[in-house]
Amino acid sequence: MKNLLLSISKANNHLLKQKSLEDALNFCIKEIGSGQDFDRCYIYKNEIDNGVLKFHYKYEWCNKGIEPYIDHRDPDGIAYDALPELYKTLSSDESFQGLVKDCSNELFKQIMGILGIQSYLFTPIFSDDLFWGWIGCDDCKNEKKWRDEDLYTLHTIAKNIGFQLNQDRIVSKLEITLEKINFYMEGSNQAMWEFDINTNQTVYSYNWAGLLGYTNDEIIQEEEFWKRTIHPDDLNQLLMDTGHLISNRLDNYVGTTRMIHKTGKVIWVKYDILLKKNKEGKPLKLIGTHIDVSELKEKEIQLKLSEEKFRFIADNTTDLICQYSNDGNFQYVSTSSKEITGYLPEELINxxxxxxxxxxxxxxxxxxxxxxxxxxxxxxxxxxxRKKDGSYIWLEATTKAIINSENKVLGLQSSSRDISERIKRAEEVKAANAKEKELNDMKSQFVSMASHQFRTPLTVIYSNAELIDFKINHFEENKSQSIACITSRIKTEVDRMTELMNNILIFAKDESQKLKKQVKPVDFNVFIETLIDTYFNNNLYEREIKIKIKGKKKPFFTDEIMLVHILTNLISNAFKYSVDRSNPELEITYSENEIEILVIDYGIGIPEDEIKHLFTSFFRASNTSTIIGSGLGLSIVKQFVTFLKGTIELKTKEHFGTTIKLIFPYE
Structure with missing residues (x-):
């Protein structure tokens, strides 16, 4: 018994004193083996390898004359699956013992034979209920029967090893945790302090000095120093809440307060205070941490101001402001929703x-x-x-994505306005335009039909007037002259009606937007010469027009048919309204980017107060009542000039004549 107790005592002494667990375990098995006169004493450690629990030969002591196997591969890394009865017994915190020859497991018998073992005793090691491994003792010379004392010794030492393993594991974790805490505290702007309730002494540690801009030597370990660092507007509330914490009216105390930096500036600090008590529940200490959150607080203030500003704008605008989650649910709705949709914001949220x-x-x-x-x-x-009353309104919305700093879409925000009235007016205008187009088409068809219907009787009238002229050649001279005067009036009126019909047809085409232009290059000098020969050299007016050309001729692209109508109308007017006056003039100027055409006459001119009506359809000046005309000529001319991207200007003075200037781009 004395040897037993001595072995246990020595083993425990090694476990307590040795800094290295490995050294302690080696000393333990040596004390057990030598003290109890075993042939071999060793420790197996359990380890999981690829999901399989195996036991590994880690520590060994051998008596004199016994071969060591610490580096031998055969007894190492064996899975418990191969020795189920071994695992079942040891994991149940029971010893596994016996004679090798009596073992029924052939693998176990083979391994033990390799090690030269006759009898064995295994005792499990548990660390905090974890089956860590086991201690083994062998007798290689005799088939030894193990005594209860042997079992007790091994079991006691195994328990103590388990305690030490658990303690080492806890200490190791604690050291790692402390290292992490120290690293965090030293690498952050967090400060830590303790206040002793009994002595009123305060101990500051870690970053307290740096937090407030002081050096460590300037820190005074007293409560008064702490009070001086708190903003005066926050001190009373902080002291009152701390008193509640000490009197057990608060479990812990977390909040944000203002503190005074050494430079005098105010910093925002987030604090967390815990109360430490003794076993009887009496308060002993306050332990607290402070962390500088000034930058975060400033951003929070700015964010709050921005949110307040946004909500003020959103709630006071006539537009409907909404925010949506990615799946389309309303997250925010402005108060204008009630007026626009009939829904209160809370009726739409989510x-x-x-x-x-x-x-x-x-x-x-x-x-x-x-x-x-x-x-x-x-x-x-x-x-x-859809509004709350079930009717629908038209909304015009501008939508943008709400994204975070990582460019990830968090949702959508829209600004919408009710455009139902605008849509209604647009539909009304569309309907009116369609109706107007229909009426214009009907008018155009009617004018075209009526004009063509008038042409036939006018042609018959004109032909019969010519036939009468032919027949009166056989009458007496005084009778023929009388009749010729009548037929002349008939022909003149037929010409007037024909011109009117032609102008009405052109005017109707322009109004119905059926006019089409065919642009092609025109040699304008040749064009003018041909136009004059064709329309104005037939002695109709018994006069001629003077032509003057300035500048170097350039290519001119235009619609020739429209240009013929423009110039024949203007030149005809020049002749028609300047009878018995100087001949009209046509002046053509080729400039850098455009062609300028002047049609000048020295005729009756136009009364000043009537000039503004000249380009109005069917308007004729008061001094032209005795001259044939439809009142559509200048109106059509202006429409054609505009259609060809040109401009028209008119200068006139009654009794002195009129000048009309046309300007067309070359292209």
Missing amino acids: KSSWDFFHKKDFRKIKNYYENTFKSLQSSIVTYRF
Whole structure:
């Protein structure tokens, strides 16, 4: 018994004193083996290898004459699956013992034979209920029967090893945790302190000095120093809450306060204070941490101001401001919702916006949202939204994506306005335009039909007047002259009616927008020469027009038919309104980028107060009543000039004549 107790005592002494666990275990098995006169004493440690629990030969002591196997591969790394009865017994915290020859497991018998073992005793080692491994003792010379004392010794030492293993594991974790805490505290702007309630002494540690701008030597380990560092407006509340914590009216105390930096500036500090008590529940200490959150607090203040500003704008604008989650649910709705949709904001929050869209707009809205998510660009869409009363209104919305610093879309924000009236007016205008077009088409068809219907009787009248002229050649001279005067008046009026019909047809085409231009290159010098020969050298006016050309001729692109109508009308007017006066003039100037055409006459001119009406349809000046005209000529001329991208200007003075200037670009 004395040897037993001595072995246990020595083993425990090694476990307590040795700094290295490995050294302690080696000394333990030596004390056990030598003290109890075993042939071999060793320790196996359990380890998981690729999901399989195995035992490994880690520590060994051998008596004199016994071969060591610490580096031998055969007894190492064996899976418990191969020795189930061994695992079952040891994991149940029971010893596994016996004679090798009596073992039924052939693998176990083979391993023990290799080690030269006759009898064995295994005792499990548990560390905090974890089956860590086991101690083994062998007798290689005799088939030894193990005594209860042997079992007790091994079991006691195994328990003590388990305690030491558990303690080492806890200490190791604690050291790692402390290292992490020290690293965190030293590498952050967090400070730590303790206040002893009994002595009123305060101990500051870690970053306290740096937090407030002091050096360690300037820190005074007293409560008064701490009070001086607290903002005076926050001190009373902080002291009162701390008193509540000490009197058990608060479990812990967390909050934010202002502190005074050494430079005098105010910093924001987040604090966390815990109360430490003794076993009887009496308060002993306050332990607290402070961390500088000034930058975060400033951002929080700015964010709050921004949010308040946004909500003020959103709640006071006539537009409907909404924010949506990625799945389309309302997250925020401005107060204007009531006026626009009939819904209060709280009636829409967390509801799906898709439930309020008109079914005919679903596809358009879906494509619009998908494009907004992809492009992250704001754009405009119009759609119908169901109001609370079940009716639909038209909304015009500008939507943009809400993204975070990592460019991830968090949702959408839209600004919408009710455009129902605008849509209604647009539809009314569209209907009115369609009606107007229909009426214009009907008018154009009527004018065209009426004009063509007039041509036939006018042609018959004109032909019969010529036939009468032919027949009166056989009458007496006085009778023929009388009749010729009548036929001349008939022909003149027929010409007037024909001109009127032609102008009305052209005017109707222009109004119905059926005029088409065919632009092609025109040699303007040749064009003018041909036009004069064709229309004005037939002695109709018994006069001629003077032509003057300035500048170097350049290519001119225009619609020749329209240009013929413009110039024949203006030149005819020049002749018609300047009878018995000087011949009219045509002046052509080729400038750098355009061609300028002047049609000048020295005729009756136009009264000054009537000039503003000249280009109005069917208007004729008061001094032209005796001259044939329809009142459409200048109106059509201006329309054609504009159609050809040109400009027209008129200068006139009654009794002195008129000058009309045309300007056309070459292209």
